[in-house]
Amino acid sequence: MLSLPATILINPAQYLDPGTGSLVLQLLLAAILAIGVVTRVFWKKIKALFGKDTPAAADPDDDEDEE
Amino acid sequence: MRSSQHTPASFRDPSGFLFTRDGILYRQVNQVYQADYDLLMQSGLYERLLKSKKIIPHQEVDCPPAVPEIAYRVLQPERVEFISYPYEWSFSQLKDAALLTLSIQKTALEYGLSLKDASAYNIQFRNGRPLLIDTLSFAKYREGEPWAAYRQFCQHFLAPLALMAWTDARLSQWLRISIDGVPLELASRLLPLRTRIQPGLMIHIHLHASAQKRYAGQAEAAQKETGSRRMDKAALAALVDNLSGAVSRLRWEPKGTEWGDYYDSTNYTQAAFEHKRELIRSFLEQAGPRQVWDLGANTGAFSRIAAGMGILTVASDVDEAAVEKNYREVKKAKEKNLLPLVIDLTNPSPAIGWGNRERDSFLGRGPADLVMALALVHHLAISNNVPLPDLAAFFASLGEWLIIEFVPKEDSQVQRLLASRADIFPTYTREGFEAAFGEVFSLEEAVPIRESRRTLYLMKKR
Known part of the structure; x- marks a missing residue:
């Protein structure tokens, strides 16, 4: 199997040069961002456990829909 | 045959192009883009973006394509009456265009698509608000792939906004000099030192610029180093959220205006x-x-x-x-x-x-x-x-x-x-x-x- 930058480089839908450095940075960030997501989910669960329910965030679309 | 004229700004993306015929603007969708176009229309993404007024509405029309050999469909988009460019926008206009782009990318991911470009020129203002005018900007999301338009987003939006907020609002004019946004190493050099402790700017501009420099012409080395690393959809969505936070935190307050007290001064009662x-x-x-x-x-x-x-x-x-x-x-x-x-x-x-x-x-x-x-x-x-x-x-x-x-x-x-x-x-x-x-x-x-x-x-x- 090819490693990631290679698959994205041969994807015909992509007409921009994504930039090697920009891809590498994202792959490195992916790990950190994933930790962030897990932590947030975990934290929400803990808060829910102690009854501190946070209201679900509104769909950002909604407030822009009205005329 | 009636003559059709290719729109000069529409040539980079092989997915299709704009042309005018008898004064009407059309968009030819090419066969190579068939699968992605169908996915956009059938996944519900187009409807969703239309409903929230984030994308230009279009009709599929029977008009003959400009280049029939490669054509899949012809679209007639609603016309934007006055086209403006990012170097003509004020800080908040560029910021709203940036946030719109990110919000569209976030929604696209939910529908299994991803923006394949994030050009500021794909956004126009109509009825007082920004909207995406390039219907062909979407591609099927491929599991594990990073965002191909990440660099373009940072160059077209984040870098000029950061320069306007942290250095000088007139630096929006760099967009006029450099057609593909502000080069990140330039932005990195022009931004004050204290932006290196702003997490968003530290990563997406300063670190990004260093990564570009380090891996320029080093695709093979990069492949070896990253090995089988992947970026799953949750991480990609988190990246978009992270960029969104970085953009939202940028602020610029207009301090008075050149003509600030004009109406109050002596000439007008x-x-x-x-x-x-x-x-x-x-x-x-x-x-x-x-x-x-x-x-x-x-x-x-x-x-x-x-x-x-x-x-x-x-x-x-x-x-x-x-x-x-x-x-x-x-x-x-x-x-x-x-x-x-x-x-x-x-x-x-x-x-x-x-x-x-x-x-x-x-x-x-x-x-x-x-x-x-x-x-x-x-x-x-x-x-x-x-x-x-x-x-x-x-x-x-x-x-x-x-x-x-x-x-x-x-x-x-x-x-x-x-x-x-x-x-x-x-x-x-x-x-x-x-x-x-x-x-x-x-x-x-x-x-x-x-x-x-x-x-x-x-x-x-x-």
Whole structure:
């Protein structure tokens, strides 16, 4: 199997040069961002456990829909 | 066969292109893009974006394609009446365009698609708000792949916004120099040191610039180093959220304006201001324009008369702060017909890009039906030394009708301009002005503004 930058480089839908450095940075960030997501989910669960329910965030679309 | 004309800005993406035929704008979708286009339309993403007014509506039409051999579909998008460019937007306009792009990317991921580009030129302002005009910007999301448009997003949006917020708002003009956004290593060097401790800017600009430098021409080495690392969808969504946070945290407050206290200073009493408003309204009714350009519009006090009458009004000013205030008012009041833009009339946007044809010049986007030049003529004639006949010819090239205010030398604003220089303008008098403009315009109305020394004219091109 090819490693990631290679698959994205041969994807015909992509007409921009994504930039090697920009891809590498994202792959490195992916790990950190994933930790962030897990932590947030975990934290929400803990808060829910102690009854501190946070209201679900509104769909950002909604407030822009009205005329 | 009827001739169709390829739109000069539409050539980079092989997915399709824009063309005009008989004055109507079409978009050809090419066969190579068939699967992605169908996915956009069938996944529900297009409907969703349409409902939230984030994408330009289009119809699939039966019109023959411009290049049939490679065509899959022909679309007729709704037309955007006035095209503007990111180097003409104020800080909040560029920021709103950036946030729209990210919000679209976030939604696209939910539907199994991803933006394959994130160009600021794909966003236009219509009815007072930004929208995506490039229907072919989406591609099927491929599990594990990073965002191919990440670099473009940072160059087109994040870097200029950061420079405007942290260094100087006038640096938006870098977008005019560099067609694919601000190079990140340049942004990194121009930004103050303290932006290196702002997490968003530290990562997406400074670290990003270093990564670009380190891996330039090193694709193979990069592959070895990253091995089988992947970026799953949750991480990609988190990246988009992270960028969104970085953009949202950037702020710029317009401190006063170049003309800040203009209306309060001596030249206008309340009665004069009201009289001027009344005259403009009546002149507009007389001329009945569909599109007005208010040049030197400041924060848009008089542009709003035209916009309020349902006329699409481009309100340009050289002053970033005035345009920013104007746009904030458009947003606050949800005004639909007003487009504030940063334009330096003494050096208006040129045609730029490939073959000098990718982005049209400001003048090339005219003519308007009516031009308003209020409290402007002295700035051009005296500060910029433009002879009155040249000024008249300039305005005549911009529109059929002209509402223009003559500000005489006795006016304190003109006195201020003349205070530091020799008066080399012997013809700058009401008579000289009427003679010069009378050559190219017929003077339909000339009304002295009450409680002032100024005169307001309605002129029609001969």
